[in-house]
Amino acid sequence: MFYRNVDEGKVISQEEISDGIFSLWIKNEGANEAGAGQFVGVYPKDKSTLLMRPISICETDKEAGSMRLVYRVAGKGTKEFSSLKKDDTVKILANLGNGFPVDEVKGKCIVLMGGGIGIPPMLGTAKALFGEDVHSYLGYRNNDTFLSDEFLKYSKVYLASEDGSVGVKGNVLDALRASINVKPDVIMACGPMPMLRAIKKYAEENNIKAYISLEERMACGVGACLGCVCKTVKKDDHSHVNNTRICTEGPVFDATEVDI
Amino acid sequence: MNTKVTIAGVEFKNPVMSASGTFGSGMEYASLVDLNKLGAVVTKGVSNIPWEGNPTPRVAEVYGGMLNAIGLQNPGVDVFIERDLSFLSKYDTNVIVNVCGKSVEDYIEAVERLNDTNADMFEINVSCPNVKEGAIAFGQKADALFNITDKIKKVSKKPIIMKLSPNVTDITEMAKAAEAAGSDAISLINTITGMKIDIERRKFVLANKTGGMSGPAIKPVAVRMVYQCANAVKIPIIGMGGIMTGEDAVEFLMAGATAVAVGAANFINPSAMIDVIDGIDNYMRKHNVSDINEIIACV
Numbered sequence: 001m002f003y004r005n006v007d008e009g010k011v012i013s014q015e016e017i018s019d020g021i022f023s024l025w026i027k028n029e030g031a032n033e034a035g036a037g038q039f040v041g042v043y044p045k046d047k048s049t050l051l052m053r054p055i056s057i058c059e060t061d062k063e064a065g066s067m068r069l070v071y072r073v074a075g076k077g078t079k080e081f082s083s084l085k086k087d088d089t090v091k092i093l094a095n096l097g098n099g100f101p102v103d104e105v106k107g108k109c110i111v112l113m114g115g116g117i118g119i120p121p122m123l124g125t126a127k128a129l130f131g132e133d134v135h136s137y138l139g140y141r142n143n144d145t146f147l148s149d150e151f152l153k154y155s156k157v158y159l160a161s162e163d164g165s166v167g168v169k170g171n172v173l174d175a176l177r178a179s180i181n182v183k184p185d186v187i188m189a190c191g192p193m194p195m196l197r198a199i200k201k202y203a204e205e206n207n208i209k210a211y212i213s214l215e216e217r218m219a220c221g222v223g224a225c226l227g228c229v230c231k232t233v234k235k236d237d238h239s240h241v242n243n244t245r246i247c248t249e250g251p252v253f254d255a256t257e258v259d260i
Numbered sequence: 261m262n263t264k265v266t267i268a269g270v271e272f273k274n275p276v277m278s279a280s281g282t283f284g285s286g287m288e289y290a291s292l293v294d295l296n297k298l299g300a301v302v303t304k305g306v307s308n309i310p311w312e313g314n315p316t317p318r319v320a321e322v323y324g325g326m327l328n329a330i331g332l333q334n335p336g337v338d339v340f341i342e343r344d345l346s347f348l349s350k351y352d353t354n355v356i357v358n359v360c361g362k363s364v365e366d367y368i369e370a371v372e373r374l375n376d377t378n379a380d381m382f383e384i385n386v387s388c389p390n391v392k393e394g395a396i397a398f399g400q401k402a403d404a405l406f407n408i409t410d411k412i413k414k415v416s417k418k419p420i421i422m423k424l425s426p427n428v429t430d431i432t433e434m435a436k437a438a439e440a441a442g443s444d445a446i447s448l449i450n451t452i453t454g455m456k457i458d459i460e461r462r463k464f465v466l467a468n469k470t471g472g473m474s475g476p477a478i479k480p481v482a483v484r485m486v487y488q489c490a491n492a493v494k495i496p497i498i499g500m501g502g503i504m505t506g507e508d509a510v511e512f513l514m515a516g517a518t519a520v521a522v523g524a525a526n527f528i529n530p531s532a533m534i535d536v537i538d539g540i541d542n543y544m545r546k547h548n549v550s551d552i553n554e555i556i557a558c559v
Contacts, residue, residue: 224284227319240335241312
């Protein structure tokens with residue numbers, strides 16, 4: 001599963017699924033090779049915004065040869081993408097990084113955890129694990145639970161919200177602790193850094209294998225610039241220092257290997 | 261149509277190369293770019309021992325460019341020779357190894373280790389704005405630059421290119437010092453020191469507070485400095501700073517550069533260097549230029 005190219009993506013559809021969160025379907029060559037948890041770099045057309053925007057792949061549709069990107073408008077680049085309409089083209093660097101090791105966890109009790117804009121890549125992961133014993137824990141700020149219905153197609157779903165308006169009041173780990181019958185063998189997660197730190201700690205304390213997807217400001221996306229590194233516990237095989245490239249060795253890491 | 265240029269006796273099939281730090285050692289981009297088409301690959305800075313670099317965030321976008329404060333993370337010269345240089349030996353392109361250090365001894369140790377490799381030239385990084393010790397300390401005072409150039413030149417078996425910082429009062433003084441100490445060529449400009457503040461969080465965007473600015477917004481500064489240096493020294497100049505297209509490259513050649521390097525553009529368009537090479541060819545055809553050397557320093 002290695003496809004790497006600058007693709008001309010054709011927009012199939014785009015809709016705002018929540019306040020400031022957009023769901024964009026594009027048809028591009030790399031879509032069929034994309035794995036759960038990989039990401040793409042989307043290039044803005046505006047020349048004052050130069051760098052690609054790393055956006056996780058939410059899911060793919062192999063029959064249509066398309067991929068879905070669900071992203072939050074955070075600045076000028078994503079603002080531009082939010083105006084893309086059907087049949088527009090968009091340049092993307094696809095596919096980047098290593099995704100979740102879905103083939104290695106089959107037959108186990110798998111817990112997926114997504115927090116906020118870290119939820120989208122977990123949908124494709126749930127889809128890739130369809131038929132397995134999968135439990136998705138999704139953490140939101142409030143009752144705007146974008147994408148949560150779609151997880152129901154592939155997994156059991158447990159919600160948490162910061163304001164307590166839906167599901168368990170608190171975060172995804174509070175929701176996991178509340179569901180006493182779920183005993184995960186493995187956790188796969190994407191979300192804000194405090195959530196990932198807590199999951200790493202929880203997994204280590206409870207002897208659970210955990211894979212976490214990290215993000216960092218990125219320039220090249222292909223491992224050349226060393227902009228997006230993360231501290232590692234041991235010396236990294238590529239860098240020969242205690243730093244690893246999130247875009248290339250990640251974004252998904254075994255939680256015990258990174259120092260976050 | 262001739263696109264070959266020669267720098268310090270080393271012939272380049274065309275004048276386009278990568279700017280150090282933006283292209284790894286070519287390996288990272290090899291599936292996207294045919295390295296055989298490039299005039300040279302200039303590798304990411306390498307030091308005598310592995311360097312960890314700076315904390316993150318290390319990069320930030322700014323209007324028309326970007327800031328970086330990577331801090332010269334590299335695996336050290338031993339791994340570099342074994343892995344990166346052997347990889348590059350498979351390609352039909354020149355290899356220029358960028359060398360960094362914290363002391364004169366560091367630079368000398370790295371150069372001595374690299375002397376008997378397939379590297380064609382060494383580019384000496386005395387202008388990285390993102391490391392506290394060494395590096396730029398040698399590139400902002402003419403006497404310090406003379407001293408380190410002289411010492412490296414004495415041990416180097418390959419031609420050396422001193423890479424100059426734009427963060428000086430008069431870059432021609434630096435160019436003259438490098439030339440006087442025996443540097444075979446100079447390259448300029450390294451990045452311009454900048455800063456970005458996140459006004460919502462009231463914090464610096466980069467962990468290092470400052471970073472080096474690159475990208476199309478810095479091009480006019482770079483063209484001006486290349487022109488000034490070309491009029492101050494006789495040694496060849498490799499020009500860089502914001503080159504995005506063949507037309508940009510032609511501008512640098514006309515200002516007096518013998519070759520050009522493409523940096524941030526690689527991030528924006530992985531085939532940027534190929535586009536620059538094709539763009540130069542198109543310019544030459546359109547303007548009936550039969551030899552690229554005709555336009556070097558023509559203004």
